[in-house]
Amino acid sequence: MNPRRKKRLAIISTIVFGVAAVIGLILYALSQNIDLFYTPHEIINGKQDSGIKPQIGQRIRVGGMVKKGSVKRNGENLKVSFVIYDNFDEITVEYEGLLPDLFREGQAIVANGTLISPRRVKASEVLAKHDENYTSPEIAEAMGKQKHEKPKYSQQQIAGSQ
Known part of the structure:
Protein backbone atom coordinates (compact mmCIF):
# COMPACT_ATOMS: atom_id res chain seq x y z
CA MET A 1 0.00 0.00 0.00
CA ASN A 2 1.47 3.31 -0.99
CA PRO A 3 1.76 6.23 1.48
CA ARG A 4 -1.02 8.22 -0.20
CA ARG A 5 -3.54 5.38 0.30
CA LYS A 6 -2.41 4.93 3.92
CA LYS A 7 -3.00 8.63 4.57
CA ARG A 8 -6.50 8.48 2.98
CA LEU A 9 -7.35 5.38 5.00
CA ALA A 10 -6.20 7.07 8.23
CA ILE A 11 -8.28 10.19 7.48
CA ILE A 12 -11.40 8.19 6.58
CA SER A 13 -10.98 5.96 9.65
CA THR A 14 -10.63 9.02 11.90
CA ILE A 15 -13.76 10.64 10.41
CA VAL A 16 -15.82 7.43 10.76
CA PHE A 17 -14.65 6.95 14.36
CA GLY A 18 -15.39 10.62 15.19
CA VAL A 19 -18.91 10.46 13.70
CA ALA A 20 -19.62 7.20 15.57
CA ALA A 21 -18.42 8.74 18.85
CA VAL A 22 -20.60 11.84 18.36
CA ILE A 23 -23.67 9.74 17.53
CA GLY A 24 -23.02 7.54 20.58
CA LEU A 25 -22.75 10.57 22.88
CA ILE A 26 -25.92 12.11 21.44
CA LEU A 27 -27.89 8.89 21.94
CA TYR A 28 -26.58 8.57 25.51
CA ALA A 29 -27.61 12.16 26.30
CA LEU A 30 -31.05 11.63 24.81
CA SER A 31 -31.59 8.41 26.76
CA GLN A 32 -30.94 10.31 29.99
CA ASN A 33 -33.73 12.78 29.19
CA ILE A 34 -36.47 10.38 28.14
CA ASP A 35 -39.57 10.44 30.30
Missing part, protein backbone atom coordinates in the same frame (compact mmCIF):
# COMPACT_ATOMS: atom_id res chain seq x y z
CA LEU A 36 -41.41 7.14 29.99
CA PHE A 37 -45.16 7.12 30.66
CA TYR A 38 -46.51 4.88 33.41
CA THR A 39 -49.81 4.43 35.21
CA PRO A 40 -49.82 3.77 38.98
CA HIS A 41 -50.46 0.07 38.27
CA GLU A 42 -47.42 -0.10 35.95
CA ILE A 43 -45.17 1.65 38.47
CA ILE A 44 -46.00 -0.93 41.13
CA ASN A 45 -46.30 -4.08 39.00
CA GLY A 46 -44.30 -3.27 35.86
CA LYS A 47 -45.37 -2.84 32.25
CA GLN A 48 -47.82 -5.54 31.20
CA ASP A 49 -46.01 -6.59 28.02
CA SER A 50 -42.41 -6.48 29.29
CA GLY A 51 -42.66 -6.44 33.09
CA ILE A 52 -40.26 -3.48 33.22
CA LYS A 53 -40.60 -1.38 36.37
CA PRO A 54 -39.17 2.11 36.74
CA GLN A 55 -36.08 2.42 38.93
CA ILE A 56 -35.93 4.71 41.97
CA GLY A 57 -34.45 7.99 40.73
CA GLN A 58 -35.70 7.49 37.17
CA ARG A 59 -37.49 10.34 35.40
CA ILE A 60 -41.01 9.30 34.45
CA ARG A 61 -44.40 10.59 33.40
CA VAL A 62 -47.26 9.22 35.45
CA GLY A 63 -50.92 9.68 34.72
CA GLY A 64 -54.11 8.91 36.53
CA MET A 65 -57.10 10.35 38.31
CA VAL A 66 -56.71 12.54 41.41
CA LYS A 67 -58.34 10.74 44.35
CA LYS A 68 -61.06 12.68 46.14
CA GLY A 69 -59.99 13.96 49.55
CA SER A 70 -56.30 13.24 48.95
CA VAL A 71 -55.00 16.74 48.16
CA LYS A 72 -52.92 18.06 51.06
CA ARG A 73 -51.55 21.59 50.82
CA ASN A 74 -48.87 23.09 53.02
CA GLY A 75 -50.12 26.45 54.33
CA GLU A 76 -46.62 27.93 54.61
CA ASN A 77 -45.39 27.30 51.04
CA LEU A 78 -46.51 25.94 47.67
CA LYS A 79 -45.92 22.27 48.51
CA VAL A 80 -48.83 19.98 47.75
CA SER A 81 -49.23 16.22 47.75
CA PHE A 82 -52.05 14.15 46.32
CA VAL A 83 -52.88 10.58 45.41
CA ILE A 84 -53.51 9.47 41.84
CA TYR A 85 -55.05 6.16 40.91
CA ASP A 86 -56.01 4.04 37.95
CA ASN A 87 -58.38 1.07 38.04
CA PHE A 88 -56.03 -0.94 40.25
CA ASP A 89 -53.43 0.96 42.27
CA GLU A 90 -52.61 4.37 43.65
CA ILE A 91 -49.45 6.38 44.24
CA THR A 92 -48.63 9.67 45.95
CA VAL A 93 -47.38 12.64 43.97
CA GLU A 94 -45.47 15.47 45.68
CA TYR A 95 -45.25 18.81 43.91
CA GLU A 96 -43.96 22.26 44.78
CA GLY A 97 -45.34 25.11 42.73
CA LEU A 98 -48.56 26.46 41.33
CA LEU A 99 -50.98 23.81 40.14
CA PRO A 100 -52.82 24.33 36.84
CA ASP A 101 -56.16 26.14 37.04
CA LEU A 102 -58.00 23.01 35.88
CA PHE A 103 -56.42 20.79 38.57
CA ARG A 104 -59.01 19.36 40.95
CA GLU A 105 -59.96 16.14 42.67
CA GLY A 106 -61.57 13.50 40.47
CA GLN A 107 -59.87 14.77 37.30
CA ALA A 108 -57.17 13.21 35.13
CA ILE A 109 -53.63 14.58 35.34
CA VAL A 110 -50.19 13.77 34.00
CA ALA A 111 -47.18 14.51 36.20
CA ASN A 112 -43.57 14.67 35.02
CA GLY A 113 -41.06 13.91 37.73
CA THR A 114 -38.77 11.47 39.46
CA LEU A 115 -39.67 8.24 41.23
CA ILE A 116 -38.43 8.67 44.82
CA SER A 117 -39.87 5.46 46.30
CA PRO A 118 -41.92 2.55 44.93
CA ARG A 119 -45.19 4.45 45.53
CA ARG A 120 -44.05 8.10 45.54
CA VAL A 121 -43.22 10.52 42.72
CA LYS A 122 -41.68 13.98 43.15
CA ALA A 123 -43.19 15.96 40.28
CA SER A 124 -41.49 18.84 38.52
CA GLU A 125 -44.55 19.56 36.37
CA VAL A 126 -48.26 18.76 36.65
CA LEU A 127 -50.50 18.89 33.60
CA ALA A 128 -54.29 18.90 33.90
CA LYS A 129 -56.84 17.98 31.29
CA HIS A 130 -58.47 20.78 29.35
CA ASP A 131 -62.19 20.01 29.56
CA GLU A 132 -64.63 17.66 31.24
CA ASN A 133 -64.77 15.16 28.36
CA TYR A 134 -61.03 14.89 27.76
CA THR A 135 -58.66 12.32 29.15
CA SER A 136 -55.13 12.22 27.77
CA PRO A 137 -54.70 9.48 25.17
CA GLU A 138 -51.96 7.88 27.26
CA ILE A 139 -54.22 7.57 30.32
CA ALA A 140 -57.24 6.43 28.29
CA GLU A 141 -55.16 3.80 26.50
CA ALA A 142 -53.49 2.58 29.69
CA MET A 143 -56.78 2.34 31.57
CA GLY A 144 -58.43 0.71 28.55
CA LYS A 145 -55.70 -1.95 28.32
CA GLN A 146 -56.25 -2.86 31.95
CA LYS A 147 -59.99 -3.48 31.57
CA HIS A 148 -59.50 -7.21 31.16
CA GLU A 149 -57.97 -7.41 34.66
CA LYS A 150 -60.08 -7.22 37.80
CA PRO A 151 -60.00 -3.63 39.10
CA LYS A 152 -59.09 -2.88 42.70
CA TYR A 153 -61.55 0.03 42.79
CA SER A 154 -65.15 -0.47 41.73
CA GLN A 155 -67.19 2.37 40.27
CA GLN A 156 -69.22 2.40 43.51
CA GLN A 157 -66.07 2.87 45.61
CA ILE A 158 -64.91 5.69 43.35
CA ALA A 159 -68.36 7.33 43.44
CA GLY A 160 -68.51 6.80 47.21
CA SER A 161 -65.28 8.73 47.70
CA GLN A 162 -66.85 11.72 45.96
Whole structure:
Protein backbone atom coordinates (compact mmCIF):
# COMPACT_ATOMS: atom_id res chain seq x y z
CA MET A 1 0.00 0.00 0.00
CA ASN A 2 1.47 3.31 -0.99
CA PRO A 3 1.76 6.23 1.48
CA ARG A 4 -1.02 8.22 -0.20
CA ARG A 5 -3.54 5.38 0.30
CA LYS A 6 -2.41 4.93 3.92
CA LYS A 7 -3.00 8.63 4.57
CA ARG A 8 -6.50 8.48 2.98
CA LEU A 9 -7.35 5.38 5.00
CA ALA A 10 -6.20 7.07 8.23
CA ILE A 11 -8.28 10.19 7.48
CA ILE A 12 -11.40 8.19 6.58
CA SER A 13 -10.98 5.96 9.65
CA THR A 14 -10.63 9.02 11.90
CA ILE A 15 -13.76 10.64 10.41
CA VAL A 16 -15.82 7.43 10.76
CA PHE A 17 -14.65 6.95 14.36
CA GLY A 18 -15.39 10.62 15.19
CA VAL A 19 -18.91 10.46 13.70
CA ALA A 20 -19.62 7.20 15.57
CA ALA A 21 -18.42 8.74 18.85
CA VAL A 22 -20.60 11.84 18.36
CA ILE A 23 -23.67 9.74 17.53
CA GLY A 24 -23.02 7.54 20.58
CA LEU A 25 -22.75 10.57 22.88
CA ILE A 26 -25.92 12.11 21.44
CA LEU A 27 -27.89 8.89 21.94
CA TYR A 28 -26.58 8.57 25.51
CA ALA A 29 -27.61 12.16 26.30
CA LEU A 30 -31.05 11.63 24.81
CA SER A 31 -31.59 8.41 26.76
CA GLN A 32 -30.94 10.31 29.99
CA ASN A 33 -33.73 12.78 29.19
CA ILE A 34 -36.47 10.38 28.14
CA ASP A 35 -39.57 10.44 30.30
CA LEU A 36 -41.41 7.14 29.99
CA PHE A 37 -45.16 7.12 30.66
CA TYR A 38 -46.51 4.88 33.41
CA THR A 39 -49.81 4.43 35.21
CA PRO A 40 -49.82 3.77 38.98
CA HIS A 41 -50.46 0.07 38.27
CA GLU A 42 -47.42 -0.10 35.95
CA ILE A 43 -45.17 1.65 38.47
CA ILE A 44 -46.00 -0.93 41.13
CA ASN A 45 -46.30 -4.08 39.00
CA GLY A 46 -44.30 -3.27 35.86
CA LYS A 47 -45.37 -2.84 32.25
CA GLN A 48 -47.82 -5.54 31.20
CA ASP A 49 -46.01 -6.59 28.02
CA SER A 50 -42.41 -6.48 29.29
CA GLY A 51 -42.66 -6.44 33.09
CA ILE A 52 -40.26 -3.48 33.22
CA LYS A 53 -40.60 -1.38 36.37
CA PRO A 54 -39.17 2.11 36.74
CA GLN A 55 -36.08 2.42 38.93
CA ILE A 56 -35.93 4.71 41.97
CA GLY A 57 -34.45 7.99 40.73
CA GLN A 58 -35.70 7.49 37.17
CA ARG A 59 -37.49 10.34 35.40
CA ILE A 60 -41.01 9.30 34.45
CA ARG A 61 -44.40 10.59 33.40
CA VAL A 62 -47.26 9.22 35.45
CA GLY A 63 -50.92 9.68 34.72
CA GLY A 64 -54.11 8.91 36.53
CA MET A 65 -57.10 10.35 38.31
CA VAL A 66 -56.71 12.54 41.41
CA LYS A 67 -58.34 10.74 44.35
CA LYS A 68 -61.06 12.68 46.14
CA GLY A 69 -59.99 13.96 49.55
CA SER A 70 -56.30 13.24 48.95
CA VAL A 71 -55.00 16.74 48.16
CA LYS A 72 -52.92 18.06 51.06
CA ARG A 73 -51.55 21.59 50.82
CA ASN A 74 -48.87 23.09 53.02
CA GLY A 75 -50.12 26.45 54.33
CA GLU A 76 -46.62 27.93 54.61
CA ASN A 77 -45.39 27.30 51.04
CA LEU A 78 -46.51 25.94 47.67
CA LYS A 79 -45.92 22.27 48.51
CA VAL A 80 -48.83 19.98 47.75
CA SER A 81 -49.23 16.22 47.75
CA PHE A 82 -52.05 14.15 46.32
CA VAL A 83 -52.88 10.58 45.41
CA ILE A 84 -53.51 9.47 41.84
CA TYR A 85 -55.05 6.16 40.91
CA ASP A 86 -56.01 4.04 37.95
CA ASN A 87 -58.38 1.07 38.04
CA PHE A 88 -56.03 -0.94 40.25
CA ASP A 89 -53.43 0.96 42.27
CA GLU A 90 -52.61 4.37 43.65
CA ILE A 91 -49.45 6.38 44.24
CA THR A 92 -48.63 9.67 45.95
CA VAL A 93 -47.38 12.64 43.97
CA GLU A 94 -45.47 15.47 45.68
CA TYR A 95 -45.25 18.81 43.91
CA GLU A 96 -43.96 22.26 44.78
CA GLY A 97 -45.34 25.11 42.73
CA LEU A 98 -48.56 26.46 41.33
CA LEU A 99 -50.98 23.81 40.14
CA PRO A 100 -52.82 24.33 36.84
CA ASP A 101 -56.16 26.14 37.04
CA LEU A 102 -58.00 23.01 35.88
CA PHE A 103 -56.42 20.79 38.57
CA ARG A 104 -59.01 19.36 40.95
CA GLU A 105 -59.96 16.14 42.67
CA GLY A 106 -61.57 13.50 40.47
CA GLN A 107 -59.87 14.77 37.30
CA ALA A 108 -57.17 13.21 35.13
CA ILE A 109 -53.63 14.58 35.34
CA VAL A 110 -50.19 13.77 34.00
CA ALA A 111 -47.18 14.51 36.20
CA ASN A 112 -43.57 14.67 35.02
CA GLY A 113 -41.06 13.91 37.73
CA THR A 114 -38.77 11.47 39.46
CA LEU A 115 -39.67 8.24 41.23
CA ILE A 116 -38.43 8.67 44.82
CA SER A 117 -39.87 5.46 46.30
CA PRO A 118 -41.92 2.55 44.93
CA ARG A 119 -45.19 4.45 45.53
CA ARG A 120 -44.05 8.10 45.54
CA VAL A 121 -43.22 10.52 42.72
CA LYS A 122 -41.68 13.98 43.15
CA ALA A 123 -43.19 15.96 40.28
CA SER A 124 -41.49 18.84 38.52
CA GLU A 125 -44.55 19.56 36.37
CA VAL A 126 -48.26 18.76 36.65
CA LEU A 127 -50.50 18.89 33.60
CA ALA A 128 -54.29 18.90 33.90
CA LYS A 129 -56.84 17.98 31.29
CA HIS A 130 -58.47 20.78 29.35
CA ASP A 131 -62.19 20.01 29.56
CA GLU A 132 -64.63 17.66 31.24
CA ASN A 133 -64.77 15.16 28.36
CA TYR A 134 -61.03 14.89 27.76
CA THR A 135 -58.66 12.32 29.15
CA SER A 136 -55.13 12.22 27.77
CA PRO A 137 -54.70 9.48 25.17
CA GLU A 138 -51.96 7.88 27.26
CA ILE A 139 -54.22 7.57 30.32
CA ALA A 140 -57.24 6.43 28.29
CA GLU A 141 -55.16 3.80 26.50
CA ALA A 142 -53.49 2.58 29.69
CA MET A 143 -56.78 2.34 31.57
CA GLY A 144 -58.43 0.71 28.55
CA LYS A 145 -55.70 -1.95 28.32
CA GLN A 146 -56.25 -2.86 31.95
CA LYS A 147 -59.99 -3.48 31.57
CA HIS A 148 -59.50 -7.21 31.16
CA GLU A 149 -57.97 -7.41 34.66
CA LYS A 150 -60.08 -7.22 37.80
CA PRO A 151 -60.00 -3.63 39.10
CA LYS A 152 -59.09 -2.88 42.70
CA TYR A 153 -61.55 0.03 42.79
CA SER A 154 -65.15 -0.47 41.73
CA GLN A 155 -67.19 2.37 40.27
CA GLN A 156 -69.22 2.40 43.51
CA GLN A 157 -66.07 2.87 45.61
CA ILE A 158 -64.91 5.69 43.35
CA ALA A 159 -68.36 7.33 43.44
CA GLY A 160 -68.51 6.80 47.21
CA SER A 161 -65.28 8.73 47.70
CA GLN A 162 -66.85 11.72 45.96
